[in-house]
Structure formats: C-alpha cells, structure tokens
Amino acid sequence: MNNKAGDGHLSNLTILNDRFVFDTHSGLFYRVSETAAFIINELKWRNPSIATLTASYAQHYGVSQGIAERDVELFLNDVTAYLADSQM
Amino acid sequence: MQKPLIIAVSGLHRGENPQPGSAVIHSIRRCHPSSLIVGLSYDPMESGLFCSGHDGVEAAFSMPFPVAGSKALLDRLDDIRQAYPLDMIIPCLDTEFPNYIAVAVELQARKINIALPDDKTFRRRSKDKLGQLGKEAGVIVPRTVVASDLDATYAACERLGYPLYLKSRFYEVRLVSKPVEVADAFRYLAAAYGVPVIAQAYIHGKEEYAVTGLGDGKGGLVGYCAIRKLMKTSAGKTFSGIVVADPALHKHVTQIAKVLKWYGPFELEFIKGQRGYELIEVNPRFPAWIDFPSQIGCNLPAALVAMLAAYKLPPIAPCPAGRMFVRHCVDLAGDISQLAEMSVTGTKTSGTTKLHQLMAAK
Numbered sequence: 001m002n003n004k005a006g007d008g009h010l011s012n013l014t015i016l017n018d019r020f021v022f023d024t025h026s027g028l029f030y031r032v033s034e035t036a037a038f039i040i041n042e043l044k045w046r047n048p049s050i051a052t053l054t055a056s057y058a059q060h061y062g063v064s065q066g067i068a069e070r071d072v073e074l075f076l077n078d079v080t081a082y083l084a085d086s087q088m
Numbered sequence: 089m090q091k092p093l094i095i096a097v098s099g100l101h102r103g104e105n106p107q108p109g110s111a112v113i114h115s116i117r118r119c120h121p122s123s124l125i126v127g128l129s130y131d132p133m134e135s136g137l138f139c140s141g142h143d144g145v146e147a148a149f150s151m152p153f154p155v156a157g158s159k160a161l162l163d164r165l166d167d168i169r170q171a172y173p174l175d176m177i178i179p180c181l182d183t184e185f186p187n188y189i190a191v192a193v194e195l196q197a198r199k200i201n202i203a204l205p206d207d208k209t210f211r212r213r214s215k216d217k218l219g220q221l222g223k224e225a226g227v228i229v230p231r232t233v234v235a236s237d238l239d240a241t242y243a244a245c246e247r248l249g250y251p252l253y254l255k256s257r258f259y260e261v262r263l264v265s266k267p268v269e270v271a272d273a274f275r276y277l278a279a280a281y282g283v284p285v286i287a288q289a290y291i292h293g294k295e296e297y298a299v300t301g302l303g304d305g306k307g308g309l310v311g312y313c314a315i316r317k318l319m320k321t322s323a324g325k326t327f328s329g330i331v332v333a334d335p336a337l338h339k340h341v342t343q344i345a346k347v348l349k350w351y352g353p354f355e356l357e358f359i360k361g362q363r364g365y366e367l368i369e370v371n372p373r374f375p376a377w378i379d380f381p382s383q384i385g386c387n388l389p390a391a392l393v394a395m396l397a398a399y400k401l402p403p404i405a406p407c408p409a410g411r412m413f414v415r416h417c418v419d420l421a422g423d424i425s426q427l428a429e430m431s432v433t434g435t436k437t438s439g440t441t442k443l444h445q446l447m448a449a450k
Contacts, residue, residue: 012333014410024409025334026295026360027316 010044035061039075093120093397094172098128099180099373100136100145105323106376106415108180110136112389114143115382119390119402126172130181132430138422143379147172150434154183158190169198171437176201176396178353178389180373182258185210201396203305203352205372212348213370215255215286221370225347227340228366231289241274242267244287253288256281261324263290288368293361298326299341300375302388302395305351310391311404312341313381318412326377331384333409340365353378353392380413 012025019037022029032040038060042053050072058068095116099109113125113136127136127148137148149168152160161184168174177200179188188195189207204210212221215232222229233244245252251265254273258281262273277285301312314337315329341356344367355371378389385405394401430436 022410025332025336027297027330027332027409028295029330 010040013040013044015041015044035071036075039072092122092124093175093393094124094126095120095393096126096128096168096172096174096177097145097180098130098151098178098184100127100129100148101131101134102143102376102417103135104321105325107134108374108376108378109178110139110143111376111379112178112180112374113145114379115387115389116393117142118382119387120393123393124172126168126174127436128177128179129430132427135420137430137436138420138426145436148430148436150430154181154187158187161187162191162194165195165198165200169200174200176393178202178392182371182373185372203392203396205348205351209348209350210372213372215257215288215369216284218367218370221344221347222367225340225343227344228363230291230366230368233287234284235274235287236284238271238274241285241287242270245270248287248289251290253290255286255288257284257286291359291361291366291368293359293366295360296320297332297337297358297360297365298329298375298377299337299356299358300378300381300388301341301345301354301356302391303345303348303350303352303354304395305349307346307349309342309345310395310401311386311388311406313386313388313407314338314341315377315380319414326375328412328414329377329380330412331407331409333406337365340367344370353388377413377415381407383413384408384411 012023014022014024015037016022019032019034020029021032021040038057039053042048042056048056054065054068054072057072058065097109097113099107101107102110109127116123116125125145127145128151129137129148130151130153132150136143136145149164152164165174179185185204188202189204189210192204195202211217216234218229219232231248233247235241235244241254245264245267251263253261254264254277255261256277260277260280262277264270264273274285296317297314298317299312299314302310304310314332316332317326317329319328321327337358344356352372353374355373355375356367357369358365358367374389381388382390384407386407387402390402391404426436
C-alpha cells in the first residue's frame with residue numbers, strides 16, 4: 001500500500017450526518033462507525049500519509065500510537081478486502 | 089402562446105409491473121397542463137383508465153394488439169382522429185414500435201408527430217444485435233446467442249455456460265441455472281413473445297443501473313438521468329433508485345446516443361461486473377420511473393412534447409447524485425360502469441368538454 005493514503009476515489013464520497021457515506025459514482029452507501037468516519041474524513045479532506053493519519057487518530061481519540069496504528073491498519077485492510085470482494 | 093395539444097399515450101397500467109404511460113402523462117402535465125391526454129389501451133382493466141388525477145386520461149380508446157399489424161393500428165388511429173385530432177403519439181410499449189415505424193410516413197401525412205427511430209436503428213438496439221452495438225460504442229455487452237428453437241437454445245446454453253439468462257425479444261427474462269430448467273423457460277418465452285429467444289451470459293455483479301434519456305436524433309442528448317436500482321419487485325421491476333454521477337457511465341450513455349443518433353426516448357440497462365459496466369438492454373421508450381427525474385428538474389416527457397411541437401425546450405437540469413425515489417402504490421376507486429363502457433364500446437369519453445374548449449383555442 002502506498003505511504004500516501006487517500007489516493008483513488010474519495011472525491012466521490014459524500015459524508016452525511018457524520019456517519020453515512022454515499023458514493024456518488026456507484027450509488028452505494030454505508031453506515032460507518034465513528035472511528036471509520038473520522039478516518040474517511042481525514043483521507044478525503046487532508047489526504048495525509050499513513051503516519052500523519054495515525055498521529056491524528058491517536059491525538060483525536062487520546063490513544064497510544066500503537067493502538068492508533070492497529071486501528072487504522074485494520075480499517076484500511078477491511079476497506080481493501082471489501083473493495084476486492086465487490087469486484088468479484 | 090403555446091397552443092394546447094392533444095397527446096396520445098399508451099402503457100397505462102400501473103400495477104405490479106408498471107407500464108410507463110401514466111408516469112409519462114404526469115410528467116407532461118407538470119409542464120403542459122392544458123394538454124388533453126388520450127389513452128391508447130389494450131385492456132379495460134388498465135389502472136390508468138380509472139385515474140382522475142394528474143396521471144389519468146381525459147379519453148381512452150381500445151387498441152388492436154400489435155400482432156394485428158400496422159394497417160389495423162392505422163385504421164384505429166383514423167377512428168380516434170375523428171373525435172380527437174391527435175397532435176402527437178408517445179408509445180410506451182416495446183411491442184408497439186415495429187407497427188409505428190411501419191406507418192411513420194402515414195402518420196406524418198396525417199400531421200401526427202411521433203419520435204421514432206428508423207427501422208435500421210431500431211434493429212441495431214435489439215437484444216440479438218447488442219453485441220455489435222457494444223463494439224461500435226465501446227461498451228461491453230455480455231456474450232449473447234440467439235436461438236430459434238429448443239435444440240438451439242440448449243446448444244446456446246451449453247456454449248455460454250450456466251447460470252445464464254434466457255430473454256424474449258421484448259419483455260421478461262428467466263434465470264436458468266441448469267439444463268433441466270431450459271425447456272420450461274424456452275416454452276414460456278416462446279409462447280408469450282415468439283421466437284427467437286436470446287441466451288445471455290450471466291454477469292457476476294451485484295449492482296444494476298438504469299439510464300433514461302431523450303435523444304435529439306443528431307447524436308446528442310437533450311437530457312438523461314442515471315440511477316442505481318435500490319429495490320426491485322419480484323418481477324424484476326425497479327421499485328426504488330438513487331441518482332449516480334459516474335463519469336464512466338456518462339461516457340457510455342453519450343457514446344451510445346452518438347453511435348445510434350437516437351431520436352426520442354430511451355432506457356439503457358447495465359450491470360456492473362468485474363469488467364465494469366455491461367450493457368444488457370436498450371429500450372426504445374421511457375421507463376416506468378420517468379416521473380422521478382421530472383420531479384427534480386429533468387422533465388424528459390415534457391421536453392419530448394416540446395420537441396415534437398417545435399416549442400422552446402424546457403430547461404433540463406442535470407440530476408444531482410443522491411436524489412432518490414421509492415415507488416408508492418395507491419388504490420383507485422372506480423365503478424363497474426367505467427369497466428363496462430371501456431369493455432363494450434372500447435372508448436372512455438369523459439374529456440368531451442375539455443376537447444371542445446381545446447379545439448376552440450386551437
């Protein structure tokens with residue numbers, strides 16, 4: 001995975017009511033957790049590196065760097081797996 | 089000032105498998121409220137005949153089934169014109185088109201406006217020719233084999249592999265998962281719609297998309313609306329949808345319109361699979377959900393009326409992604425006398441007063 005997170009299709013994601021994500025291209029929509037919404041917002045509006053994203057997450061939620069790295073990595077893995085499944 | 093119009097519309101049933109006519113009528117009335125709508129009906133139980141609201145008709149006439157041929161169609165239209173001098177016709181059923189195309193010259197001589205492709209263009213979008221259209225327009229089409237009898241259908245299924253879809257030339261589709269299902273599916277489709285049947289490869293994609301639009305006949309689009317289907321009925325009809333704005337889909341739509349130089353309404357149906365959007369159908373009329381975009385600034389039936397009447401086109405706004413519709417069904421109160429009138433006389437003539445007013449205004 002690239003160090004620079006946020007590449008790809010995030011420009012077509014619209015976030016509603018903080019936790020509802022609508023993809024204007026595919027027409028798919030998702031209700032997401034608060035932490036997932038935070039990560040998506042960061043990726044969409046700041047296009048940070050993974051390191052920067054993890055640091056923002058740790059600061060926002062007041063957790064350790066290790067926990068932040070785990071959470072961000074797990075989320076991005078889930079998204080990657082979902083996207084791969086949806087292509088099948 | 090625009091003169092009021094007498095507009096004939098078919099496809100008036102809005103039951104479980106809704107036809108587009110009533111939605112077309114409602115859309116027209118949003119912009120052309122003074123128009124008199126004449127229903128062209130194939131069944132006295134069509135729900136649009138019982139409607140007195142914005143999607144109802146002022147008058148209606150029973151029509152010969154398309155199998156009766158183009159002369160029967162023209163004769164009946166001439167009967168109707170004695171009472172209601174039609175300005176235009178908007179056919180809403182696929183099976184009507186071959187007859188209307190056959191009498192296009194006669195309709196022009198009678199000053200009845202109608203948006204029709206020519207016969208060659210009409211055939212280019214038929215299910216058995218879709219592969220060639222796909223190549224020309226740069227859009228993927230699932231592998232398709234045409235079969236004229238049961239043996240050929242079995243062979244087609246073996247060639248494409250299971251599961252696959254069997255379709256008629258016009259309506260309905262059957263998912264066939266194994267050889268033992270082929271015969272029943274073929275016999276049903278052949279009995280209902282004739283041969284050939286079309287065997288089409290199954291696309292392993294979950295999301296279905298539909299696009300309705302209005303072609304200007306010169307390769308351009310007056311407007312269009314693209315949706316992802318959210319809910320479907322048990323018969324596969326779109327019951328809910330959400331507008332999408334995907335540049336890839338936009339490219340396919342504009343390219344298909346450009347290649348066909350399509351004139352009039354159309355609906356395109358896609359499934360999104362591993363290879364991207366795959367075109368599975370091109371229908372030569374508006375879909376039953378056409379009144380949805382009319383409510384969000386993209387009134388294509390009204391634009392069609394303006395095109396045919398040589399009026400200034402109404403503004404057609406792009407449909408914003410995220411607007412959505414859900415179909416809501418209501419019960420219409422009627423009376424046995426309405427059914428009796430239509431069954432016995434083949435006419436519904438409650439629009440006489442409005443007709444006189446309209447003719448005086450013309």
